[in-house]
Amino acid sequence: MIISETISAQSCYPGRAPRAAPLLTHLHAWLYGISAVAVLISMTCVALATYGFVFLRNKRKQIKAAREDGTAPEQPSRDEEQVARKRFIAVCSVLIGCAFLVGLVFSIFAEVFLISCNQWR
Template identity: 40%
Template sequence: MPASGLAASQPVSPRRKLLAACAIAGLFGTPGVWLLQVIVSEVLSASACYGVSAPRASPSWSGFDMWMFVISLVALLLAAPCAGVAWYGLMLARRVAREPDAHTHAHHHEALRTPKQLRRDDLSRVRFIALCSALVGTGFFVGVVFVWLAPWLVGPCGKRY
Protein backbone atom coordinates (compact mmCIF):
# COMPACT_ATOMS: atom_id res chain seq x y z
CA MET A 1 0.00 0.00 0.00
CA PRO A 2 1.53 3.35 -1.02
CA ALA A 3 2.17 5.87 1.68
CA SER A 4 0.04 8.98 1.48
CA GLY A 5 1.16 12.43 2.51
CA LEU A 6 -0.79 12.19 5.78
CA ALA A 7 0.51 8.76 6.78
CA ALA A 8 4.11 9.75 6.14
CA SER A 9 3.90 13.05 7.95
CA GLN A 10 7.02 14.34 9.61
CA PRO A 11 7.15 15.20 13.31
CA VAL A 12 6.46 18.80 14.17
CA SER A 13 9.53 20.72 15.27
CA PRO A 14 9.59 22.55 18.61
CA ARG A 15 9.89 25.85 16.75
CA ARG A 16 6.69 25.07 14.80
CA LYS A 17 4.91 24.27 18.06
CA LEU A 18 6.08 27.58 19.52
CA LEU A 19 4.90 29.47 16.42
CA ALA A 20 1.52 27.73 16.64
CA ALA A 21 1.20 28.62 20.33
CA CYS A 22 2.03 32.25 19.54
CA ALA A 23 -0.58 32.31 16.78
CA ILE A 24 -3.22 30.78 19.05
CA ALA A 25 -2.49 33.36 21.76
CA GLY A 26 -3.04 36.24 19.33
CA LEU A 27 -5.92 34.80 17.32
CA PHE A 28 -7.92 33.28 20.19
CA GLY A 29 -6.42 34.34 23.54
CA THR A 30 -6.77 38.11 23.34
CA PRO A 31 -10.20 38.06 21.63
CA GLY A 32 -11.38 35.53 24.21
CA VAL A 33 -10.24 37.72 27.08
CA TRP A 34 -11.98 40.73 25.52
CA LEU A 35 -15.20 38.75 24.99
CA LEU A 36 -15.24 37.51 28.58
CA GLN A 37 -14.55 41.04 29.83
CA VAL A 38 -17.47 42.43 27.84
CA ILE A 39 -19.86 39.63 28.85
CA VAL A 40 -19.07 39.83 32.56
CA SER A 41 -19.11 43.64 32.58
CA GLU A 42 -22.43 43.78 30.76
CA VAL A 43 -24.05 41.22 33.06
CA LEU A 44 -22.89 43.10 36.17
CA SER A 45 -23.94 46.45 34.70
CA ALA A 46 -27.36 45.13 33.79
CA SER A 47 -27.96 43.69 37.23
CA ALA A 48 -26.65 46.77 39.08
CA CYS A 49 -28.00 49.57 36.87
CA TYR A 50 -31.40 48.38 35.67
CA GLY A 51 -34.50 47.71 37.68
CA VAL A 52 -37.57 45.88 36.55
CA SER A 53 -38.96 48.67 34.40
CA ALA A 54 -36.52 51.60 34.39
CA PRO A 55 -32.80 52.31 34.61
CA ARG A 56 -31.39 53.35 37.96
CA ALA A 57 -29.55 56.62 38.50
CA SER A 58 -26.82 54.86 40.49
CA PRO A 59 -25.76 51.23 40.93
CA SER A 60 -27.82 49.14 43.31
CA TRP A 61 -24.73 47.92 45.20
CA SER A 62 -21.87 49.94 46.55
CA GLY A 63 -18.93 47.86 45.25
CA PHE A 64 -19.94 48.17 41.59
CA ASP A 65 -17.03 50.46 40.60
CA MET A 66 -14.52 48.18 42.31
CA TRP A 67 -15.89 45.09 40.55
CA MET A 68 -15.68 46.79 37.17
CA PHE A 69 -12.12 47.93 37.90
CA VAL A 70 -11.01 44.44 39.01
CA ILE A 71 -12.59 42.77 35.97
CA SER A 72 -10.86 45.21 33.63
CA LEU A 73 -7.55 44.90 35.45
CA VAL A 74 -7.63 41.10 35.20
CA ALA A 75 -8.53 41.38 31.51
CA LEU A 76 -5.59 43.73 30.92
CA LEU A 77 -3.24 41.39 32.78
CA LEU A 78 -4.35 38.47 30.62
CA ALA A 79 -4.64 40.25 27.26
CA ALA A 80 -1.26 42.01 27.36
CA PRO A 81 0.81 38.80 27.47
CA CYS A 82 -1.36 37.21 24.75
CA ALA A 83 -0.76 40.17 22.45
CA GLY A 84 2.94 40.20 23.39
CA VAL A 85 3.31 36.50 22.64
CA ALA A 86 1.65 37.05 19.26
CA TRP A 87 4.21 39.76 18.44
CA TYR A 88 6.99 37.46 19.62
CA GLY A 89 5.66 34.87 17.17
CA LEU A 90 5.85 37.40 14.35
CA MET A 91 9.46 38.25 15.21
CA LEU A 92 10.28 34.53 15.42
CA ALA A 93 8.65 33.91 12.03
CA ARG A 94 10.76 36.68 10.51
CA ARG A 95 13.88 35.18 12.06
CA VAL A 96 13.00 31.73 10.70
CA ALA A 97 12.50 33.20 7.23
CA ARG A 98 16.06 34.55 7.26
CA GLU A 99 17.62 31.16 8.09
CA PRO A 100 19.11 29.48 5.02
CA ASP A 101 18.22 25.93 6.10
CA ALA A 102 14.69 26.40 7.45
CA HIS A 103 12.70 23.19 7.86
CA THR A 104 10.58 22.26 4.86
CA HIS A 105 7.88 19.62 5.00
CA ALA A 106 6.78 18.51 1.56
CA HIS A 107 3.45 16.77 1.20
CA HIS A 108 2.69 14.15 -1.44
CA HIS A 109 0.55 16.53 -3.53
CA GLU A 110 3.40 19.04 -3.62
CA ALA A 111 5.88 16.64 -5.24
CA LEU A 112 6.07 18.63 -8.49
CA ARG A 113 7.38 21.74 -6.79
CA THR A 114 11.02 22.37 -6.05
CA PRO A 115 12.23 22.42 -2.43
CA LYS A 116 13.02 26.12 -2.76
CA GLN A 117 9.44 26.88 -3.89
CA LEU A 118 8.04 24.76 -1.07
CA ARG A 119 10.18 26.51 1.52
CA ARG A 120 9.24 29.97 0.22
CA ASP A 121 5.53 29.15 0.18
CA ASP A 122 5.65 27.56 3.62
CA LEU A 123 7.50 30.52 5.12
CA SER A 124 5.04 32.92 3.50
CA ARG A 125 2.13 31.09 5.16
CA VAL A 126 3.88 31.11 8.53
CA ARG A 127 4.64 34.84 8.32
CA PHE A 128 1.07 35.61 7.19
CA ILE A 129 -0.46 33.71 10.11
CA ALA A 130 1.99 35.33 12.53
CA LEU A 131 1.17 38.80 11.17
CA CYS A 132 -2.59 38.17 11.41
CA SER A 133 -2.14 36.91 14.95
CA ALA A 134 -0.16 39.98 16.00
CA LEU A 135 -2.67 42.37 14.43
CA VAL A 136 -5.71 40.61 15.89
CA GLY A 137 -4.05 40.37 19.30
CA THR A 138 -3.15 44.06 19.26
CA GLY A 139 -6.59 45.12 18.05
CA PHE A 140 -8.40 43.22 20.77
CA PHE A 141 -5.91 44.45 23.38
CA VAL A 142 -6.88 48.00 22.38
CA GLY A 143 -10.51 46.88 22.79
CA VAL A 144 -9.74 45.68 26.33
CA VAL A 145 -8.20 49.06 27.11
CA PHE A 146 -11.27 50.91 25.80
CA VAL A 147 -13.63 48.72 27.83
CA TRP A 148 -11.40 49.46 30.84
CA LEU A 149 -11.67 53.21 30.19
CA ALA A 150 -15.44 53.21 29.57
CA PRO A 151 -16.56 53.49 33.23
CA TRP A 152 -14.35 56.56 33.70
CA LEU A 153 -15.49 58.21 30.47
CA VAL A 154 -19.20 57.52 30.90
CA GLY A 155 -19.61 56.87 34.62
CA PRO A 156 -21.59 54.22 36.46
CA CYS A 157 -24.95 53.30 34.98
CA GLY A 158 -24.35 55.50 31.94
CA LYS A 159 -24.56 58.76 33.86
CA ARG A 160 -21.89 61.24 32.93
CA TYR A 161 -19.87 62.73 35.78
Protein backbone atom coordinates in the same frame (compact mmCIF):
# COMPACT_ATOMS: atom_id res chain seq x y z
CA MET B 1 -15.66 41.84 29.46
CA ILE B 2 -19.07 40.50 28.45
CA ILE B 3 -19.68 39.35 32.01
CA SER B 4 -18.75 42.75 33.43
CA GLU B 5 -21.09 44.54 31.03
CA THR B 6 -23.92 42.14 31.92
CA ILE B 7 -23.36 42.63 35.66
CA SER B 8 -23.25 46.40 35.20
CA ALA B 9 -26.43 46.45 33.16
CA GLN B 10 -28.39 44.21 35.54
CA SER B 11 -27.29 46.09 38.64
CA CYS B 12 -28.35 49.46 37.15
CA TYR B 13 -31.38 48.51 35.04
CA PRO B 14 -33.08 45.41 36.47
CA GLY B 15 -36.48 46.31 35.04
CA ARG B 16 -37.97 49.24 33.20
CA ALA B 17 -36.76 51.99 35.53
CA PRO B 18 -33.07 52.69 36.19
CA ARG B 19 -31.70 52.65 39.71
CA ALA B 20 -30.12 55.71 41.29
CA ALA B 21 -27.14 53.65 42.48
CA PRO B 22 -25.83 50.22 41.51
CA LEU B 23 -27.25 47.20 43.31
CA LEU B 24 -23.74 45.87 43.96
CA THR B 25 -21.80 47.96 46.46
CA HIS B 26 -18.37 47.82 44.83
CA LEU B 27 -19.39 47.66 41.18
CA HIS B 28 -16.56 49.89 39.96
CA ALA B 29 -13.96 47.77 41.71
CA TRP B 30 -15.33 44.66 39.98
CA LEU B 31 -15.40 46.38 36.60
CA TYR B 32 -11.85 47.72 36.97
CA GLY B 33 -10.61 44.31 38.14
CA ILE B 34 -12.17 42.49 35.21
CA SER B 35 -10.79 45.11 32.82
CA ALA B 36 -7.31 44.82 34.31
CA VAL B 37 -7.33 41.03 33.92
CA ALA B 38 -8.56 41.35 30.33
CA VAL B 39 -5.81 43.87 29.51
CA LEU B 40 -3.13 41.61 31.02
CA ILE B 41 -4.37 38.62 29.02
CA SER B 42 -4.54 40.72 25.85
CA MET B 43 -1.04 42.12 26.36
CA THR B 44 0.31 38.62 26.92
CA CYS B 45 -1.32 37.39 23.71
CA VAL B 46 0.03 40.34 21.72
CA ALA B 47 3.52 39.75 23.13
CA LEU B 48 3.42 36.04 22.25
CA ALA B 49 2.14 36.76 18.74
CA THR B 50 4.89 39.37 18.24
CA TYR B 51 7.50 36.90 19.50
CA GLY B 52 6.20 34.30 17.05
CA PHE B 53 6.36 36.78 14.19
CA VAL B 54 9.95 37.78 15.01
CA PHE B 55 10.96 34.13 15.40
CA LEU B 56 9.47 33.23 12.01
CA ARG B 57 11.08 36.27 10.37
CA ASN B 58 14.49 35.13 11.63
CA LYS B 59 13.79 31.57 10.46
CA ARG B 60 12.89 32.89 6.98
CA LYS B 61 16.19 34.79 6.88
CA GLN B 62 18.06 31.61 7.79
CA ILE B 63 16.34 29.66 5.02
CA LYS B 64 17.06 32.43 2.48
CA ALA B 65 20.69 32.57 3.57
CA ALA B 66 21.02 28.81 3.14
CA ARG B 67 19.48 29.04 -0.33
CA GLU B 68 21.83 31.88 -1.36
CA ASP B 69 24.86 29.94 -0.11
CA GLY B 70 23.99 27.21 -2.54
CA THR B 71 23.36 24.57 0.10
CA ALA B 72 19.63 24.60 -0.68
CA PRO B 73 17.84 24.35 -4.05
CA GLU B 74 16.90 27.52 -5.95
CA GLN B 75 13.15 26.97 -5.79
CA PRO B 76 11.33 27.74 -2.53
CA SER B 77 11.41 24.73 -0.29
CA ARG B 78 8.51 23.27 1.63
CA ASP B 79 9.96 24.72 4.85
CA GLU B 80 10.02 28.20 3.31
CA GLU B 81 6.37 27.91 2.26
CA GLN B 82 5.36 26.72 5.73
CA VAL B 83 7.23 29.59 7.36
CA ALA B 84 5.50 32.06 5.01
CA ARG B 85 2.07 30.69 5.97
CA LYS B 86 2.89 30.78 9.66
CA ARG B 87 4.21 34.34 9.34
CA PHE B 88 0.92 35.43 7.79
CA ILE B 89 -0.99 33.90 10.71
CA ALA B 90 1.38 35.57 13.18
CA VAL B 91 0.88 38.99 11.54
CA CYS B 92 -2.90 38.52 11.68
CA SER B 93 -2.63 37.53 15.34
CA VAL B 94 -0.61 40.64 16.18
CA LEU B 95 -3.06 42.92 14.37
CA ILE B 96 -6.15 41.35 15.94
CA GLY B 97 -4.54 41.37 19.38
CA CYS B 98 -3.64 45.06 19.08
CA ALA B 99 -7.16 45.92 17.90
CA PHE B 100 -8.64 44.02 20.85
CA LEU B 101 -6.30 45.85 23.23
CA VAL B 102 -7.38 49.22 21.81
CA GLY B 103 -11.02 48.18 22.28
CA LEU B 104 -10.31 47.30 25.90
CA VAL B 105 -8.68 50.68 26.48
CA PHE B 106 -11.78 52.46 25.15
CA SER B 107 -13.96 50.27 27.38
CA ILE B 108 -11.87 51.31 30.37
CA PHE B 109 -12.26 54.98 29.35
CA ALA B 110 -16.02 54.46 29.37
CA GLU B 111 -15.84 52.99 32.90
CA VAL B 112 -13.72 55.90 34.10
CA PHE B 113 -15.61 58.79 32.54
CA LEU B 114 -19.22 57.56 32.81
CA ILE B 115 -20.91 57.32 36.18
CA SER B 116 -22.69 54.06 36.94
CA CYS B 117 -26.45 54.00 36.63
CA ASN B 118 -26.79 57.32 34.83
CA GLN B 119 -28.90 57.83 31.73
CA TRP B 120 -25.93 57.36 29.33
CA ARG B 121 -24.82 53.97 30.63
